[in-house]
Amino acid sequence: MAEPDSKRIKTEDAPYELIYWHGLPGRGEFIRLLFVEAGVPFKDTSDKGHGASIGQVLELVSPDLGPSVQGKNPPVCAVPALRHGDVLLSQTPNILQYLAPRLGLAPKEGVAVYHLNQIVLTLIDGFVTELHDTHHPISVAAYYEDQKPEAKKRAKFFIEERLPKFLGYAQRVLDAETSGDGPWLYGDSLTYADLVLFQSIDGTQFAFPKTIQKLKESGKYDGVFKLYDTIKERPAIKEYLASDKRQKYGDGIWRHYPELEEEEEKKE
Amino acid sequence: MAEPDSKRIKTEDAPYELIYWHGLPGRGEFIRLLFVEAGVPFKDTSDKGHGASIGQVLELVSPDLGPSVQGKNPPVCAVPALRHGDVLLSQTPNILQYLAPRLGLAPKEGVAVYHLNQIVLTLIDGFVTELHDTHHPISVAAYYEDQKPEAKKRAKFFIEERLPKFLGYAQRVLDAETSGDGPWLYGDSLTYADLVLFQSIDGTQFAFPKTIQKLKESGKYDGVFKLYDTIKERPAIKEYLASDKRQKYGDGIWRHYPELEEEEEKKE
Structure with missing residues (x-):
């Protein structure tokens, strides 16, 4: 050592x-x-x-x-x-x-280092830390089944307020002058922030499929979903996602509990 | 622009x-x-x-x-x-x-940049993000008063498991080879990580005074509390803390709700 x-x-x-x-x-x-x-x-x-x-x-x-x-x-x-x-x-x-x-996915120095870090920290706050707490709002040491009523409340707040907030943030990053040519979050070429956005949306879509579908259809976040699609079609990423190297979602951060995105009063 | x-x-x-x-x-x-x-x-x-x-x-x-x-x-x-x-x-x-x-509080390059960032991100996870959720486990848009039962549960978990975990982490950083001479978290001189630790402990002490007192008396985190005291006595910090520039704790991240650290059954 x-x-x-x-x-x-x-x-x-x-x-x-x-x-x-x-x-x-x-x-x-x-x-x-x-x-x-x-x-x-x-x-x-x-x-x-x-x-x-x-x-x-x-x-x-x-x-x-x-x-x-x-x-x-x-x-x-x-x-x-x-x-x-x-x-x-x-x-x-x-x-x-x-x-x-x-790995050639970000500049080595200059203010871009901090701009990219800022974008990544914000995406992870919303799509990882806050999303995780929708199924574990009380304790990570206890089962989901033991905090279901609290999870339902927190998920409602996440779906209605936080998720649109963070998607709106990502769209604003894409609309800003710092996002140059192409579909990328920052500058004129792919950076690691784009890969973080891809995984954030992919995981959130697994956890809350109906919600993401609805937000997609709103047309407010077209740039975000376009970037998601662009990353998904990158040759190496596409091959990886189709391989058994890509681990399946399960009981990690992004979990699919259908009851967490169901409306309280069902109207059919 | x-x-x-x-x-x-x-x-x-x-x-x-x-x-x-x-x-x-x-x-x-x-x-x-x-x-x-x-x-x-x-x-x-x-x-x-x-x-x-x-x-x-x-x-x-x-x-x-x-x-x-x-x-x-x-x-x-x-x-x-x-x-x-x-x-x-x-x-x-x-x-x-x-x-x-x-500001001369961290090296400009090298692996130390990432080591310090790692320490700071971990301290902020525990003493800011997780602590904040003890009084707002459901929604930051709702009042504490509207999420008190959930807050009580989350605070219990925080006090019993998370706070000792993060204090233990900070003590391990101090015990590691990377903490050199002196009371500092990293290397042989004060860095910004030490200031982050100071504020983390200070805020947590305001929010959960009895808990911090008990943890301090356990003797398990002596290095952490010694570093806290060292920072508090730095001349410029000491003068600042005594001035009206230092804002008072109130209804921000670190709030003092005595009921959140009271034992459920009082034994006297």
């Missing part, structure tokens, strides 16, 4: 490894999509199956075990984590910010 | 301006503390009083008004925002990441 600092320069040539749970796209998916789009190979602990990937995640995040595998890096509170040579990083937007310029 | 790109180089000499609500420390406080510690003057919209600061915030975040004031920057979804010459940024961890190296 106590390697000389001079070794760190070799990190840039080292292979990338994603450490994440097996069996769900989750926050790890944002990171996978960068590698897929860039055509850069990476190791994925979730490929090892349920048992081995759990072992590797727990080894990292357990207070007792973490120090033995973290090397010269601060402890990891939660996955996804990225290992790149002797560098170990956690926090999804942080990993993305580290990776994107290395 | 359409200024030539060459003007952007002058941004580094421009004054800083924080755009935030008047009358509460809130997320804006993380940014204020960087300026205070660095001894760098900044404009603060909240100094203009309630009405003017609301006007300036709404001008920025309103879908209809935003584009007229955002210049060559992506739209702002929520404050705090920072204006620095023709650069406009939002998202607290993003603003901090931009400011810290400019």
Whole structure:
């Protein structure tokens, strides 16, 4: 673990490894999509199956075990984590910010670094953190079944107010001067923010299909859904989504509980 | 608005301006503390009083008004925002990441940039985002009084499981090899992460004083509370905290509702 600092320069040539749970796209998916789009190979602990990937995640995040595998890096509170040579990083937007310029999906410096980070943090706030709390508004340690009435209330607020707010935000980003030519959120070419938007919409569509359909039909967010479609048709992404490498949605962040988007009074 | 790109180089000499609500420390406080510690003057919209600061915030975040004031920057979804010459940024961890190296509170490059961002994102997840939801577990658009039973449940979970988890995380950061000499979270000198920790603990202590007292007495997080005390005694911070520049806690993120930390069955 106590390697000389001079070794760190070799990190840039080292292979990338994603450490994440097996069996769900989750926050790890944002990171996978960068590698897929860039055509850069990476190791994925979730490929090892349920048992081995759990072992590797727990080894990292357990207070007792973490120090033995973290090397010269601060402890990891939660996955996804990225290992790149002797560098170990956690926090999804942080990993993305580290990776994107290395994979050609963001500028290496300048104000664009912060503009892109701002867009990504806002998308993740809305489509990941807030969406997650629609099925776990009280406690992540308790089952959904034990917080259903609260989940129903929070989902109603999310569907009616938060989701339109964040979709409206994404559309405004597309309408701004900083979104140049083409369908992209920022500048004139694809960046990692576009991949984050794709996964955000894809997951939200799985969780709340009727709601997304309705919002799509409103015509207010055409740029957002057009960008979603554009990313879905990128050759490498398309091939990946059709493969068994793409993990199926299940009981992660994006869950489909039909009762959470049903109207309280059914009118037929 | 359409200024030539060459003007952007002058941004580094421009004054800083924080755009935030008047009358509460809130997320804006993380940014204020960087300026205070660095001894760098900044404009603060909240100094203009309630009405003017609301006007300036709404001008920025309103879908209809935003584009007229955002210049060559992506739209702002929520404050705090920072204006620095023709650069406009939002998202607290993003603003901090931009400011810290400019104010001498973080390295300008290298893996430390991502390590510090990781620590700050984790602290804000726990002590801001999750803490906020203890009094607003259902909807930020509704009053606390309309979500009290849910708030009580979420607060119980926060107090018993999440708060010890995040304090334990901060202590592990201090115990790691990456925390060098001195009381600091990262390296051998004060960084912006230490200021974020200070405000996180200070706010949490206001909201849940009995809980923090109990956790402090457990002796498990001595490094964390020692760092908190160290920051509180920094000359510039100490002077600021005693001044009327330091906004009082109220109905922002960190609120004190005694009922949220009372035991359900009182045993005397």
